[in-house]
Amino acid sequence: SQTIHQWPATLVQPVGSPLSLECTVEGTSNPNLYWYRQAAGRGLQLLFYSVGIGQISSEVPQNLSASRPQDRQFILSSKKLLLSDSGFYLCAWSVRGPFTDTQYFGPGTRLTVL
Amino acid sequence: AQSVTQLDSHVSVSEGTPVLLRCNYSSSYSPSLFWYVQHPNKGLQLLLKYTSAATLVKGINGFEAEFKKSETSFHLTKPSAHMSDAAEYFCVVSGPYSSASKIIFGSGTRLSIRP
Numbered sequence: 001s002q003t004i005h006q007w008p009a010t011l012v013q014p015v016g017s018p019l020s021l022e023c024t025v026e027g028t029s030n031p032n033l034y035w036y037r038q039a040a041g042r043g044l045q046l047l048f049y050s051v052g053i054g055q056i057s058s059e060v061p062q063n064l065s066a067s068r069p070q071d072r073q074f075i076l077s078s079k080k081l082l083l084s085d086s087g088f089y090l091c092a093w094s095v096r097g098p099f100t101d102t103q104y105f106g107p108g109t110r111l112t113v114l
Numbered sequence: 115a116q117s118v119t120q121l122d123s124h125v126s127v128s129e130g131t132p133v134l135l136r137c138n139y140s141s142s143y144s145p146s147l148f149w150y151v152q153h154p155n156k157g158l159q160l161l162l163k164y165t166s167a168a169t170l171v172k173g174i175n176g177f178e179a180e181f182k183k184s185e186t187s188f189h190l191t192k193p194s195a196h197m198s199d200a201a202e203y204f205c206v207v208s209g210p211y212s213s214a215s216k217i218i219f220g221s222g223t224r225l226s227i228r229p
Contacts (some may be wrong), residue, residue: 090157102163
């Protein structure tokens with residue numbers, strides 16, 4: 001069966017510090033991968049998605065970046081965090097192909113920027 | 115343009131009574147529609163999805179939703195609420211199949227269950 005992992009589960013970082021969040025998927029190959037951010041009391045905002053190694057599409061211009069160094073690994077990064085980067089970050093995967101397919105979500109990372 | 119509106123930010127029902135969570139959508143395509151559930155500080159879990167087959171879709175945990183094209187609605191229902199149903203629910207529209215940018219999440223409905 002497929003599983004998706006995210007770490008860390010929680011993170012408290014000062015403004016201006018770097019960020020690296022990791023997501024890995026097991027039990028599937030060539031997945032579509034997604035990074036979402038969920039602000040308090042809000043819906044999910046798609047930040048990045050990837051259809052393959054090294055292929056990243058950005059949906060929202062910001063100080064965040066994403067990378068996919070391996071087929072089932074997706075990393076969200078920042079060189080300098082802002083207060084507005086606080087939120088709940090969710091990684092998801094779907095079967096390679098149509099973006100209308102079901103997405104499977106990881107447990108999330110709670111990021112607080114102070 | 116594609117959009118989704120969850121008409122209630124918070125719904126409170128008594129245990130054992132019916133649940134209705136409302137969702138309206140707008141899409142230039144034949145949409146795929148989803149309902150996901152999120153328990154506190156957890157990821158999202160798929161409840162059910164509509165992809166142009168039967169208009170009445172049955173999901174997990176006794177939930178179902180009906181796609182009504184004339185009303186552009188995809189409301190989520192359950193005949194009898196259980197305490198474990200307390201969570202946040204998200205309606206999602208996506209399409210066309212070739213664009214991740216068109217995956218749109220509603221703002222969510224928080225469901226509370228009274229004993």
